[in-house]
Amino acid sequence: xxxxxxxxxxxxxxxxxxxxxxxxxxxxxxxxxxxxxxxxxxxxxxxxxxxxxxxxxxxxxxxxxxxxxxxxxxxxxxxxxxxxxxxxxxxxxxxxxxxxxxxxxxxxxxxxxxxxxxxxxxxxxxxxxxxxxxxxxxxxxxxxxxxxxxxxxxxxxxxxxxxxxxxxxxxxxxxxxxxxxxxxxxxxxxxxxxxxxxxxxxxxxxxxxxxxxxxxxxxxxxxxxxxxxxxxxxxxxxxxxxxxxxxxxxxxxxxxxxxxxxxxxxxxxxxxxxxxxxxxxxxxxxxxxxxxxxxxxxxxxxxxxxxxxxxxxxxxxxxxxxxxxxxxxxxxx
Numbered sequence: 001x002x003x004x005x006x007x008x009x010x011x012x013x014x015x016x017x018x019x020x021x022x023x024x025x026x027x028x029x030x031x032x033x034x035x036x037x038x039x040x041x042x043x044x045x046x047x048x049x050x051x052x053x054x055x056x057x058x059x060x061x062x063x064x065x066x067x068x069x070x071x072x073x074x075x076x077x078x079x080x081x082x083x084x085x086x087x088x089x090x091x092x093x094x095x096x097x098x099x100x101x102x103x104x105x106x107x108x109x110x111x112x113x114x115x116x117x118x119x120x121x122x123x124x125x126x127x128x129x130x131x132x133x134x135x136x137x138x139x140x141x142x143x144x145x146x147x148x149x150x151x152x153x154x155x156x157x158x159x160x161x162x163x164x165x166x167x168x169x170x171x172x173x174x175x176x177x178x179x180x181x182x183x184x185x186x187x188x189x190x191x192x193x194x195x196x197x198x199x200x201x202x203x204x205x206x207x208x209x210x211x212x213x214x215x216x217x218x219x220x221x222x223x224x225x226x227x228x229x230x231x232x233x234x235x236x237x238x239x240x241x242x243x244x245x246x247x248x249x250x251x252x253x254x255x256x257x258x259x260x261x262x263x264x265x266x267x268x269x270x271x272x273x274x275x276x277x278x279x280x281x282x283x284x285x286x287x288x289x290x291x292x293x294x295x296x297x298x299x300x301x302x303x304x305x306x307x308x309x310x311x312x313x314x315x316x317x318x319x320x321x322x323x324x325x326x327x328x329x330x331x332x333x
Contacts, residue, residue, distance in 0.1 A: 004047050007076045011052040023057035026250045031062050038062060045069065050076035057249055058315055059324070071324025078314045081329055085200075085291035086310035093286045094308045097141040097173055107282050109304040111176040114141075115166050118174060122159060128174055129154050129162065135177035136162075140170055151177065151191075151220045178297045178304070181270045187262045191216035194295045194306055195233065195269060196316055199283050201290040202332050206283050208235050209291075209328055212320055215244050215257065215264060224316055229254055231264050232320045238272025240265055245320045275303045282308075291332070293317075 027038055042056040051059070051074025059072045073081070086094070093103045101112050111128055118125045128136060134155065140148030150171065157165065166174065177192075184193050193216055198209035211233040214222035222228050229244025243253035244264045255265040269275070275296055282305060283292065293312025296303050318325050 001047070004050060004076065007050070007052075008043070008046050011046065011054075011075070015053060020054065020057075023054070023249055027057060027060075027062045033062060050074050050080075052076070055314075058247060058319065060249065068324065071326055072318060073314055073324065073326035073329055075314065077326065077329075078311075081333060082291060082311055084333070086289040090286070090288035091310045094289055094292065094310045095142060097139055097143075097307060099141075100305075100307055101173075104282060104285055104305050104308070107278055107305040109299060109301060110178055113174055115163065115172045115174065118166075119163060125159050125162070128176055129157065129159065131176040133177040133179050137175040137177055138166055138169070138171040139173040139175065141173045149221060178306075179299055181298045181300055183268070183270050184298055186260065187264070187267060188216045188257055188260060190218050190259070191220040191222055192297060192306075193222050194297050195275065195303075196230075196312070197275065197279055197294045197296060198312060198317055199279060199292055199294065200332055201283060201287055204287075206280060207332075208279075210317060210321070210325075211235055212316055213240055213264075213267070213269060214316070217257070217259060224313070224319075229264070230316050230320050231267075233269060235276075238269040238275070240267040240269065242320055242322075245322070247315050247319060270298050271302050278303055278305070291329075 024035055024038055027033065028035060041062065042053050045051060045056050045061050046053060049069055049072065051072065055074040061069050093099050098114055101108055111131060113124050113128060131154065134153065136152040136154050138150045138152055143149060166172070180192060187193065194214050196212045196214060198211065200207045200209055212230045213233055214224070214228060214230045216222045216228055219226050219228055224230055224247040227248065229246050231240045231244045232242040233239070234241045242265060243255040245253045256263050279294065282294065289310055293309040295306040297306050
């Protein structure tokens with residue numbers, strides 16, 4: 001209990017007050033409960049179910065029974081689970097994008113280079129500036145959850161100004177922009193739409209915890225935190241079998257992309273067998289990390305890895321499924 005009280009203090013420290021205010025109002029309108037009552041229930045739930053204050057609203061605990069609440073893996077539970085499955089001493093290869101690209105180079109198609117290489121190798125820098133997409137992705141190698149990522153137009157830069165821009169903004173990695181498969185471009189062309197595959201290694205064998213497609217809506221990045229929806233993918237068929245769900249509880253799920261008009265539900269993910277074949281190999285490159293959320297881009301040539309996440313998102317995993325899935329992890333805990 002002492003640990004959970006400490007967690008609660010951390011949750012209060014990190015609270016997004018604007019988001020919380022909107023969530024409380026939505027919950028009040030939906031249930032008729034008072035603000036004080038919701039606060040009291042959220043605090044009690046945090047201590048009892050090992051969740052954060054915002055988790056209470058993300059998971060709509062204000063509408064759920066005790067049994068339904070118990071099924072959700074919240075922030076505290078996930079922190080402890082992922083710490084056990086992906087020990088800190090082995091996480092570097094996933095936390096550092098430069099190390100990740102080197103370690104998983106067999107599964108990376110796009111051209112990449114560190115800023116140190118670019119400063120020494122003018123032909124490499126020119127090659128990236130001349131890449132066929134006409135765009136570049138500047139990254140901070142230690143950035144998390146879509147942070148420290150900037151999409152650039154190659155025509156706007158000279159070799160010198162690009163290096164200066166990267167130095168000035170603490171970007172130490174440059175990548176060619178991924179040209180995604182035409183079917184995915186038709187679904188949403190505003191940004192790179194990736195597939196997140198959740199995997200678990202147990203007794204030397206690969207187990208799938210699920211897969212989601214992240215869909216951009218007028219956004220260059222596809223994270224749910226950036227306001228985008230995600231939907232479940234049938235692991236056997238590669239067909240999206242649910243609507244796009246937002247982490248913002250004030251927004252309704254969408255079955256059709258609101259800009260392109262392409263159906264999200266029923267969308268067939270290209271190269272699905274090839275994605276699973278890639279996973280069968282990739283998860284064992286750094287098997288010390290037993291539970292990973294893999295971001296996969298899909299090009300005309302096939303799938304490629306963007307990154308692997310040791311602290312993969314509980315919301316992306318459970319919200320599109322519209323249920324708590326802690327039981328899936330308890331098989332391995």
